[in-house]
Amino acid sequence: MTLSEALAFVAECVCDPWRVSAVAPSSNSLAELITGEITSSHAPIIELGPGTGVFTRWLLQRGVPERQLALVESGAEFARKLDGKFPGAQILCMDASLLAQADLFDGQMAGAIVSGLPLVSMSTRKVVGVLRSAFTHLRPGGSLYQFTYYPRCPVRRSVLARCGLQAKWIGGTFFNLPPAAVYKISRLDQPVLHANSPRIAPSPRTELQTAPFCVRFP
Secondary structure: OOHHHHHHHHHHHHHOHHHHOOOOOOOHHHHHHHOOOOOHHHOOEEEEOOOOOHHHHHHHHOOOOHHHEEEEOOOHHHHHHHHHHOOOOEEEOOOHHHHHHOOOHHHOOEEEEEEOOOHHHOOHHHHHHHHHHHHOOEEEEEEEEEEEOOOOOOOOHHHHHHOOEEEEEEEEEOOOOOOEEEEEEEEOOOOOOOOOOOOOOOOOOOOOOOOOOOOOOO
């Protein structure tokens, strides 16, 4: 993490502490953990709440092409900086709960989603909206990887059941401030998409009214 990234993070925390909901940017240890099961075969990839782009850089190191990344960031300043760092990625400055209305990768379904969103600080309605919107873009067998500072899954069992999902603990790291854990969230009774699994053709998508978001910045 660079000094400019740290300063940008602090600035966003001061302006909107409830949305950022962290005391420091994610560490490389957490980034390595949350992206550990992802390879280029999972592309395209969606990242929710990328912030300063720590996880994004690790996704690139895992072999995911920049053009196969969609970065969904509601913070305008974070989004502008991401656009400068990753010009080949699709940058969406929008609320992740509205993602179902966005057209990503020309309709191609993502193989994985990485989330840095503070789900525990969101209302149940918002969490349900985020999960349902995210999974409309996730192909069968794909999973959403979510980190948390809490000692349990950040999504309650009742919410998982309501969305037809299940969660599995992946691991934790003390080399983060504060210590964090990663959970893999997937659809119920569905095989996990492994690195060598064949691509599944995307199913037809229903055209929806596009939510307001910006893909590039002046």
